[in-house]
Amino acid sequence: MASTKNVELNKSQNVELELPCIKCSGKTTHKVLVSVDVRGEETKGDWSLQWCDDYQIVECGGCKSKSFRNVSSNSEDYYPISDTEYEYAELELLYPSRIEGRKTLQNEEHYLPVTVRGIYKETIGALNNNSPVLAGIGLRH
Numbered sequence: 455m456a457s458t459k460n461v462e463l464n465k466s467q468n469v470e471l472e473l474p475c476i477k478c479s480g481k482t483t484h485k486v487l488v489s490v491d492v493r494g495e496e497t498k499g500d501w502s503l504q505w506c507d508d509y510q511i512v513e514c515g516g517c518k519s520k521s522f523r524n525v526s527s528n529s530e531d532y533y534p535i536s537d538t539e540y541e542y543a544e545l546e547l548l549y550p551s552r553i554e555g556r557k558t559l560q561n562e563e564h565y566l567p568v569t570v571r572g573i574y575k576e577t578i579g580a581l582n583n584n585s586p587v588l589a590g591i592g593l594r595h
């Protein structure tokens with residue numbers, strides 16, 4: 455098995471992306487401040503696999519919050535978009551993780567009964583940390 459790896463710095467610097475913000479509601483334009491793009495290939499006989507792993511520090515154009523984005527894909531993981539065209543499946547991870555359009559209750563939550571407030575806070579925490587099973591349990595209460 456042979457493998458190659460190539461790292462490129464700041465190739466996508468200043469590129470603008472529409473991403474959900476940690477603080478702002480909904481999607482906002484984020485600018486890439488720093489990027490590290492890693493490209494690799496594994497080969498064994500006539501079999502080969504290419505993969506990409508992009509790491510970016512992004513900044514929200516509205517509130518200037520900085521966060522981290524990782525997008526990865528590989529040549530084995532694709533799906534058809536028409537009879538003749540395919541698109542690679544990309545896995546996008548954002549840190550801290552966030553759920554678009556969800557804001558916490560802030561002041562309003564003080565009006566909730568203590569038990570409900572506790573479940574509410576834990577459920578929001580589970581949703582924002584990509585823990586769908588825990589979030590589902592919280593929502594059923």
Ligand SMILES: [Zn+2]
Pocket residue numbers: 475476477478482514515516517518519
């Ligand atoms: Zn923002």
